[in-house]
Amino acid sequence: MKSQLLMANTLLAATLYGSAAQADDLTLCWAAWDPANALVELSKGFEAQSGHKMNFEFVPWPNFADRMLNELNSGGKLCDLLIGDSQWIGGAAENGQYLKLNSFFEKEGISMDDFIPATVTGYSEWPKNTPNYYALPAFGDVVGWTYRKDWFERPELKKEFKAKYGRDLGVPASLAELKDIGEFFQGRDIDGKTVYGAAIYTERGSEGITMGVTNALYNYGFAYENPNKPYDIDGFVNSDGAIEGLEFYKDLYDCCTPPGSSDWYMGANIDAYKSGQVAMQMNFAFIWPGVEADPNVGGGKSGYFPNPAGPAGQFAQLGGQGISVVSSSKKRAAALDYIKWFATPKVQQDWWTAGGYSALSAVVEDPSFASSQPYAQTFLDSMAIVKDFWAEPSYASLLLPMQARVHNYVVAGQGTAKQALDGLVKDWDEVFEDEGKK
Amino acid sequence: MLKSPADRAAMATPVRVARRIKGLSDRAIAWIFVTPTIIILLSINIFPLIWTIWLSFTNFRVNRPNNEVDFIGLRNYERILTDPDTWLTMQSTAHFLFWTIFFQVLIGFALAYLINKKFKGNDMWTTIIVLPMMLSPAVVGNFWKFLYQPQIGFFNYVVSFFTGVEPTSFSMIGDVSLAPWSIVIVDTWMWTPFVMLICLAGLRSIPDSIYEAAECDRAGKWRQFWTITIPMVLPFLMLAILFRGIENFKMFDLVVQLTGGGPGSTTELTSINLKREAFEKWRTGYASAYAVILFVTVFGLASIYVKALNRVKAR
Numbered sequence A: 001m002k003s004q005l006l007m008a009n010t011l012l013a014a015t016l017y018g019s020a021a022q023a024d025d026l027t028l029c030w031a032a033w034d035p036a037n038a039l040v041e042l043s044k045g046f047e048a049q050s051g052h053k054m055n056f057e058f059v060p061w062p063n064f065a066d067r068m069l070n071e072l073n074s075g076g077k078l079c080d081l082l083i084g085d086s087q088w089i090g091g092a093a094e095n096g097q098y099l100k101l102n103s104f105f106e107k108e109g110i111s112m113d114d115f116i117p118a119t120v121t122g123y124s125e126w127p128k129n130t131p132n133y134y135a136l137p138a139f140g141d142v143v144g145w146t147y148r149k150d151w152f153e154r155p156e157l158k159k160e161f162k163a164k165y166g167r168d169l170g171v172p173a174s175l176a177e178l179k180d181i182g183e184f185f186q187g188r189d190i191d192g193k194t195v196y197g198a199a200i201y202t203e204r205g206s207e208g209i210t211m212g213v214t215n216a217l218y219n220y221g222f223a224y225e226n227p228n229k230p231y232d233i234d235g236f237v238n239s240d241g242a243i244e245g246l247e248f249y250k251d252l253y254d255c256c257t258p259p260g261s262s263d264w265y266m267g268a269n270i271d272a273y274k275s276g277q278v279a280m281q282m283n284f285a286f287i288w289p290g291v292e293a294d295p296n297v298g299g300g301k302s303g304y305f306p307n308p309a310g311p312a313g314q315f316a317q318l319g320g321q322g323i324s325v326v327s328s329s330k331k332r333a334a335a336l337d338y339i340k341w342f343a344t345p346k347v348q349q350d351w352w353t354a355g356g357y358s359a360l361s362a363v364v365e366d367p368s369f370a371s372s373q374p375y376a377q378t379f380l381d382s383m384a385i386v387k388d389f390w391a392e393p394s395y396a397s398l399l400l401p402m403q404a405r406v407h408n409y410v411v412a413g414q415g416t417a418k419q420a421l422d423g424l425v426k427d428w429d430e431v432f433e434d435e436g437k438k
Numbered sequence B: 001m002l003k004s005p006a007d008r009a010a011m012a013t014p015v016r017v018a019r020r021i022k023g024l025s026d027r028a029i030a031w032i033f034v035t036p037t038i039i040i041l042l043s044i045n046i047f048p049l050i051w052t053i054w055l056s057f058t059n060f061r062v063n064r065p066n067n068e069v070d071f072i073g074l075r076n077y078e079r080i081l082t083d084p085d086t087w088l089t090m091q092s093t094a095h096f097l098f099w100t101i102f103f104q105v106l107i108g109f110a111l112a113y114l115i116n117k118k119f120k121g122n123d124m125w126t127t128i129i130v131l132p133m134m135l136s137p138a139v140v141g142n143f144w145k146f147l148y149q150p151q152i153g154f155f156n157y158v159v160s161f162f163t164g165v166e167p168t169s170f171s172m173i174g175d176v177s178l179a180p181w182s183i184v185i186v187d188t189w190m191w192t193p194f195v196m197l198i199c200l201a202g203l204r205s206i207p208d209s210i211y212e213a214a215e216c217d218r219a220g221k222w223r224q225f226w227t228i229t230i231p232m233v234l235p236f237l238m239l240a241i242l243f244r245g246i247e248n249f250k251m252f253d254l255v256v257q258l259t260g261g262g263p264g265s266t267t268e269l270t271s272i273n274l275k276r277e278a279f280e281k282w283r284t285g286y287a288s289a290y291a292v293i294l295f296v297t298v299f300g301l302a303s304i305y306v307k308a309l310n311r312v313k314a315r
Helices: A002-022 A034-050 A061-073 A086-094 A102-108 A117-124 A155-165 A175-185 A208-220 A240-256 A266-274 A285-293 A332-342 A345-354 A376-383 A395-410 A417-434 B005-012 B015-022 B026-055 B075-082 B084-115 B122-134 B137-147 B154-163 B179-204 B208-216 B221-249 B253-258 B270-279 B284-314
Strands: A025-031 A053-059 A081-085 A136-139 A143-148 A188-190 A193-199 A278-284 A302-306 A321-325
Touching (some): A025 A061, A025 A332, A034 A285, A034 A332, A053 A061, A061 A086, A086 A117, A086 A321, A102 A332, A117 A136, A117 A321, A136 A332, A155 A175, A175 A193, A175 A208, A193 A266, A208 A240, A208 A395, A240 A395, A302 A376, A321 A332, B084 B122, B084 B221, B084 B270, B137 B179, B208 B221
Parallel strands (some): A025 A053
Antiparallel strands (some): A136 A321
């Protein structure tokens, strides 16, 4: 009896000690936005299950890249887990800042085949299209459009639009039609207020205007490089189609945006839309749950559509992020526990319900998914047409000249579209030469 | 008998220590006191400067610690000085520097002249005028962004009230021709009080007896202003110009919050450009060369200016 009691005590002590030794304080870093709040709630399930404590470091979008890339480059210990932007994957992988997850996925039976292919390529792989994984797709996101369905359905507006353009006022089938709608609403008086056509991305400081303009460029024929010769960009970045696409974006900015929208990104577009300033807004899909819940524009007053097609096809700018384990973390095992938990179908389903965009195929391919939210089908359609910006290690060096060149032309009105894109080719060539890739 | 503080300090020194320093010369003791300061200065000022100069001749990138660092001679300097964008940012900086200093000196001196007169509520007005410089530049940048909003901004409505121009017809921070002035206006609003305070100190340092003597000589107010006030305030004014010049040459936070360097690169000052090269593109070698060029420029101009200032003070 005595020996049994001793054994029981020893076992209890071992269990207590064991759990105390394994319980870690984990810090997850991400951008400060609505989905992050949903993740805080979701993670309570992980805390209850694992005994680990979750802390969060959320940085506003305009400073997110600056702050987190500084953290990674300096080998900082702030983040154990990082939901980093898709374009950081190349640099983080090559500089050893993210843990390679292949063997972990293999051991835990996590298959990348279970996730939406575009998100695996966009958020997890480096080099692209190779089975080297540095992140688990965490949040699927894509640029799409929100519109004032209630305004579009007003009989007097429908009649006037039909008379002017010879077609019904509805979801635009092309970018040209989108511009017509923008022009139609620009400066119009609705319920005693002057409203404008569309809020589009024009922000200069971080990545805003690039994330916007690419939605026009892709659809008019812009390509990042020669598909047969990597880093051969002349004639692709500045092709005739690309020039036309850039001109289109400038026309859209000039004709159809609210006065003073020269430096707008996600937050400003949301504000303009929710306050009834604009008929349409370009924005990432993450905002749609918030739009639906808004008393002014939600509850059926808004509709959603994917980025409309252009003469060269229909594409949309990929957003979203994967979740990675930071190599400098001392709590890698606990961080991997979190990823294992996050990858489970049940948690992924809860993630979608909570307002996060799951990238797990089982969730989005469920027959009930498309009708689960008014924007769910648009999300699926948009995720099928995504393209992403460079994810090279020199991503920032490629992004900054694009921000400057495009903003100079579209917002500042300096030079021509051709000069802007020719200049961009020169800048990007210089970066690739510095990198020894050309 | 009361001992002097020096005697008491000597008595308090432990015998072992006293024995050890007894043989030291005054020079050695001086070195003991100065050495920690020299070490700190060397490690946080001189070493980084020399290290920056060295890096400016390399292709080093701080975010690629495993890459080989090559010595590339003057290539970084050549690229910077032949890059048209560098000269555009220099032009933007020169425009910002010249006009902010011009307006701040003009308005700051005028305000100081008014505040220097005795009137009711003098102290209250001084406090109100200096409030803007107590705010954080980032906060100032953010709220002026709202003031400049064509649809809701107070600034556009004020302009509209006085000129009759439609408030939504112009955008201070979105228009290439207006954006450089938008940053000049905000900086002037924020820092004129600083110039005013320095001028006020200058005005208050002028003895009344000089004006009284001038009045005895029947000098008019205008003559007193040009021959007494201006010459005696001039060293203070020049000091204010030096401080504001150095501050505005490295202006960053206010402009980043207000315009982000836009539209296009219209308000991209050298400090913003340098930050983008160093901490967004991570071209450390290139950014080091850029920093060295800026350092030499500021140091050279400041040295010439300080010599001129000393000459004015000596008069």
